[in-house]
Amino acid sequence: MRFGVLKFLCIVLTCLALLACGRGESNVVQGNRDGILHFGNGAEPQGLDPHVVTGIPESLIINALFEGLTVKNPHTLESEPGVAQRWDISDDGLTITFHLNPQAKWSNGDLMTAEDYVWSWWRALNPAMGNQYGYMLYPLKNAEDFATGKIQDFSDVGVKAVDEHTLQVKLNTPTPYFIQLMDHHSTFALHRPTIEKHGKATDRFTPWTRVENIVSNGAFRLKDWQLNRRLSVEKSDTYWDRDRVKLNGIVFYPTENIASEERMFRVEQLHYTQTIPLEKIPVYRAMEDSPYANAPYLGTYYYLLNINEPPLDDVRVRQALSMALDRERLNNTVLHKSNVPAYSITPPGTLGYWPPKVFDHNIEAARKLLAEAGYPDGKGWPGLELTYNTSESHLKIAVALQQMWKDALNIDITLTNQEWKVYLDSVDQMDFQMARRGWIGDYVDPNNFLDLFLCDGGNNSTGFCDPDYDKLIQHQAPQAKSRAERYAIFHQAETRLMEQMPIIPIYTYTSNHLIHPSVQGLPPNLMDYVNFRYIWLDKNQEVVE
């Protein structure tokens, strides 16, 4: 009988080996020859309507299919001409005039006009649309009132088509980062006849983004979209700068499982992965000519403190908790040196802004502060609960910090994990004492982090309210004459914030990718911004082993 089993095994293995013969060349080899980039995109896109979607996987695909008035240079993150050839800013900073490229066309050949923008921004701001990123256009005069239904007439909103190729924009206050917002998909122009052909303009459910219907204006156009399998785009022959586009196409894969994504990269099914499993970092880092790319990212990992409730209503307790943490050690051990220890909410080097370092790791000072607050050596400590959303990495970090607090201050912290939506609800209701939080910047400006903690900030979630802080952010900073002066005001505000410590910053995020050596023109940057127009594939680069 043993022969039977052996025979069976032999047959199975032969079948497998035969199947293996059909495997042929890998995606990467084929892609390098044909100019097709195989891109691990993290998840299936929710959709492709730029005024509806909110996530990173969607924004990556939309950036290939559409183009804003401006685009970012992937090396410097400064704005470059997109649909707008150039733009003028008035001396008072309140009026911006965009001059559209007369060559800019839709993928069906129609010319792009300033009127396209007026209509599209009406759609993006329309309350019925439910656009979660509509606030990107709030710097426009009266835009917020229109979006919240306070005014009905869109002609009062500060956007006007002066002529076919000139778009004039009026702002509430000088907004230096407004030009940057023009490369965010919520501000993109959409093709009106296409959208109206498939239903009401403000309806979220119409099929206008399907392969057979969609009209876009970017360097690529949609070729194929198979749900949860792959989405392919091909080079557009109507794009104004098509001669500079080097890729012939991109295939986006919904690589939700990061372990699977890493395996796909290993067998050369992918050129690029969205991320990398934490435990694989040391392995890849040790390689020669490592495909591992790690760069600072515009996001901060921190703990929210509910300062309305004891014991965290005492600023000394909050400071003691923060100072007791050894962020360097956390990063070197649990995080495999993949991140950057943080001592502020704004990531260092946000377009030239360097945040203050108000405190440092100092166990002695932390103990003293805690004793002053009435808990010498942890005596009488009422206990504290840390809430985080269920995830292995959040757990590892929480356990490490829990131990640091125990060792340094002799206090007990209990850990509670909650499923994602339950956790969001707890944070929203401020039903927690201490909670994990992360914030990723929408645009490169300290304002995007500091305005979180305004008294009425929708994402404040700490109970922190300091009128002087609000004044600095809302009134003084927008009036600043120069970038240096503006940053000095932000610096002052952030110092106030960190002295009162409504949050405990833990680390600054980094982006982590595996990138095949054949991929060129994909530099690391603070926003993890990918400009597909710059990318090309070098066939001569040897394969990763």
Add this chain to the structure above:
Amino acid sequence: MWRFIGSRLLQAIPVLLVVITVTFFLIRVAPGGPFDSEKAVVPEVKAALEAQYRLNLTLFQQYTAYLGDLSHGDLGPSFKYPGRSVNELIAAGFPVTAELALYALLVALVIGVIAGVLASLKPNTAQDYIPMSVAMIGICMPSLLLGPILILVFGVYLDWLPVSGWGDSPGDKVLPAITLGAAYAAYIARLSRAGMLEVMSQDYIRTARAKGLPEWQVVSRHALRGGMIPVVAFLGPAFAGLLSGSFVVETIFQIPGLGRFYVQAAFNRDYTMILGSTVFLATLIVVFNLLSDILAAWMNPRLRNQLRAQ
């Protein structure tokens, strides 16, 4: 026979109604909603979104409206994927999951029945212990462990088979089918061993031997049909289990099936998608249980006569 089928189908209606009602209200009790995200949503925007999905109505109005749509076969729009209906998502994912489940079931049957029968022929010898120990390992080894091991060996080290995908390259269905089928193969092995052992000691087997039939004919012509009854009874629930339990395998192998949508829908509070897939899977489970009952009746002469008498 027809009365039996008819009454079982009628019984299914209240079952499904209970499933719909319980699911509908249960998911609403869960904290958090489909539009909660890490970034606070402007109240006006949230109100507009809720209006587009009828969430501004009272819960009972939503319930009756949902039942109304359902009676036309309309499962509503997805919350997570605006622009796609739940019907469309199920239509895209289900054929893939069904195909995967079918292959997995074939793998499970072939391996399970062979191992079980071999073991039952010489009980308490090496021929029994070895397949049964392997079966025990199969039951204990979760697919989230087996899958990556198979991928590492056959996909990465040997480079024989693709590590992910579905229908993209030849052979990419082999590893998922084996991974998903393994645990069921183990169950089937144990079931068929037990079933066969019982049958092999019956009088009619002795009769068959007595009339001089070779052993392989005794097994294949007389014993198998009786011995496989527990296996067949298990097939319906097993197939339903494979359909609804393929999530892990679909995730490991990046397979665009229904399981991934279903589980993500729960995390996303995609109310219509949760309801739609639950109703759909519940219907399937009812149907498969019915089918396996019919099949079992057909294989068991005593039950068959009983039904005929009705």
